[in-house]
Structure formats: structure tokens, C-alpha cells
Amino acid sequence: xxxxxxxxxxxxxxxxxxxxxxxxxxxxxxxxxxxxxxxxxxxxxxxxxxxxxxxxxxxxxxxxxxxxxxxxxxxxxxxxxxxxxxxxxxxxxxxxxxxxxxxxxxxxxxxxxxxxxxxxxxxxxxxxxxxxxxxxxxxxxxxxxxxxxxxxxxxxxxxxxxxxxxxxxxxxxxxxxxxxxxxxxxxxxxxxxxxxxxxxxxxxxxxxxxxxxxxxxxxxxxxxxxxxx
Numbered sequence: 001x002x003x004x005x006x007x008x009x010x011x012x013x014x015x016x017x018x019x020x021x022x023x024x025x026x027x028x029x030x031x032x033x034x035x036x037x038x039x040x041x042x043x044x045x046x047x048x049x050x051x052x053x054x055x056x057x058x059x060x061x062x063x064x065x066x067x068x069x070x071x072x073x074x075x076x077x078x079x080x081x082x083x084x085x086x087x088x089x090x091x092x093x094x095x096x097x098x099x100x101x102x103x104x105x106x107x108x109x110x111x112x113x114x115x116x117x118x119x120x121x122x123x124x125x126x127x128x129x130x131x132x133x134x135x136x137x138x139x140x141x142x143x144x145x146x147x148x149x150x151x152x153x154x155x156x157x158x159x160x161x162x163x164x165x166x167x168x169x170x171x172x173x174x175x176x177x178x179x180x181x182x183x184x185x186x187x188x189x190x191x192x193x194x195x196x197x198x199x200x201x202x203x204x205x206x207x208x209x210x211x212x213x214x215x216x217x218x219x220x221x222x223x224x225x226x227x228x229x
Contacts, residue, residue: 005031008138014145016137020130020161021103025169027137034146035136035153036161040105042132042182043119047091047107048099050118051075059098061090066178067101069193070125073200091115105132126180126191126202129164133157163188163207166214170221177228181217183207188217192224201227 001022007013009030020036027033044067049058054075061083062068068080083090083100087110094100099117107113136149160183167181167190178200180191186207193200201224207213 005137011139014138014142015149018135018137020133020135021128023130023135023137023165025129025165025171030140031137032140032146033135033137034149035151036130036158037134037136037152038154039133039157039160040108041119042127042184043104043122044101044125044127044131045104045107045116045120046099046118047102047115048094048117049097051099051120052118054078054099055097059095060101061093061095061098062101064101064128064178065195066128066180066191066193067125069178069195069200070120070180070191071101072195073193074124087112103127103131122182122184122189126189127182129168129179129181130161131182133161135161159209159213160184163213163217166217167221170218171225183213183217188213188220190217190220190224192221192228194228197228199228 001018004016005028008016056077057079059079059081060071061081063083071078081095083093087106090100104119107116136152138145138149163183164181168179171179178193178195182189188205188207191202203220205216205220
């Protein structure tokens with residue numbers, strides 16, 4: 001990501017397109033996020049088996065500490081192993097008798113949704129901040145490109161992702177704990193865990209549909225962090 005952002009800052013590229021969930025919570029100096037595209041399905045999914053059909057002690061492959069922490073809360077018997085590589089590579093690494101965890105949106109984009117065995121409900125498995133959304137980043141002073149990029153900005157998605165990012169930003173760039181936040185239908189769901197101590201906290205907050213939601217998200221982050229101290 002840094003290499004792509006450097007290309008924009010250096011003028012070798014006019015814009016960078018990112019998975020919004022991979023963006024740092026604080027935008028680098030000289031850059032501006034001018035568009036958030038309409039969000040696809042934000043849920044996590046299992047490929048290989050449904051959660052209910054996994055045998056006791058089955059193996060789950062995932063490189064995400066958030067996904068591991070959330071699955072361990074529901075199924076503490078599960079065994080976790082790392083999962084790396086591009087989508088095609090990951091789909092070849094389904095453990096025998098187990099499953100891999102992926103973002104539904106990634107499989108939608110590649111038209112591979114037939115591989116999905118189970119959609120994990122957001123009420124229990126809060127997605128990563130910005131999951132399912134694409135963000136467009138440009139030089140902060142490039143108004144011409146900004147005007148063009150705004151054509152793909154989706155206002156409702158932007159409002160939701162900015163609230164989620166406010167939750168993440170309050171935790172700070174140094175936070176290495178599993179984090180999730182998802183805003184939709186007037187509600188913000190949050191998740192923060194400390195797997196080393198087998199602790200996790202979550203909340204569901206009503207949103208006002210205004211700038212006050214950003215402070216609400218920040219306050220929720222402070223409360224969650226305090227609960228894990």
C-alpha cells in the first residue's frame with residue numbers, strides 16, 4: 001500500500017484504489033480519501049464447511065486475529081492455522097475437515113460465491129472497519145481528479161465507513177488487538193478483544209445520522225479499551 005501511495009504523492013499516479021479495510025485510520029499527509037464506493041456484502045464467510053457442521057476440534061485457516069478471536073468465542077474447541085496468499089491460493093488451502101475464513105465481498109468480485117458454505121452473522125462476527133468497500137485516495141491538492149473520483153462516491157457508505165474509522169482511529173495506530181466495527185441501519189456494532197487474556201467486549205449503539213456519530217464511535221472505542229485494561 002505504501003508504494004502505491006508514494007506513487008500518488010510523487011505524481012506517478014493520479015489515484016490509488018484500496019480495500020477500505022486495509023487503510024490506516026489516519027490518512028497520510030498530502031493524501032485525501034475522496035470516494036468510498038457502495039459497499040458490497042460486509043460479512044465474513046466460511047469456505048469448506050458451515051460453522052455448525054465443523055466437528056469438535058476442527059481446523060480453521062485464517063490470517064486475521066479478529067476472525068480467530070470471534071470464532072473462538074463461539075467455538076473455543078476450534079484449532080487455528082495461518083492463511084496467506086491471493087484468493088486462488090487460499091481456496092486451495094482448506095484444511096481437511098475444516099474451513100477457511102474470507103470476506104464475502106472478495107468472492108463476489110471474483111464471481112466465486114458458489115464456494116461460500118456459510119455466511120457469518122454480523123451480530124456475532126463484527127466485520128473489519130470498511131470491509132466490503134473500496135476507497136479512492138488522491139493527492140489532497142488535486143481537485144481535478146477529486147471531481148472525477150467523486151462520481152463513484154456512495155454517500156451512505158461514506159457515512160458508515162467514516163463512523164467505523166472514527167472508532168478505529170480512537171484506538172490509535174499502535175493498537176494491535178483484534179478490532180471490528182460496522183455501521184448500518186442506524187446502528188454501530190463494535191468489537192475489541194485481547195486473545196492473550198481471553199477477553200472480548202462489544203457494543204451496539206444507536207446512531208443519530210449526524211456528525212455526533214463520530215464522537216459516539218470514539219467514545220465507544222475509549223470505553224471498550226478501558227474495559228480491557
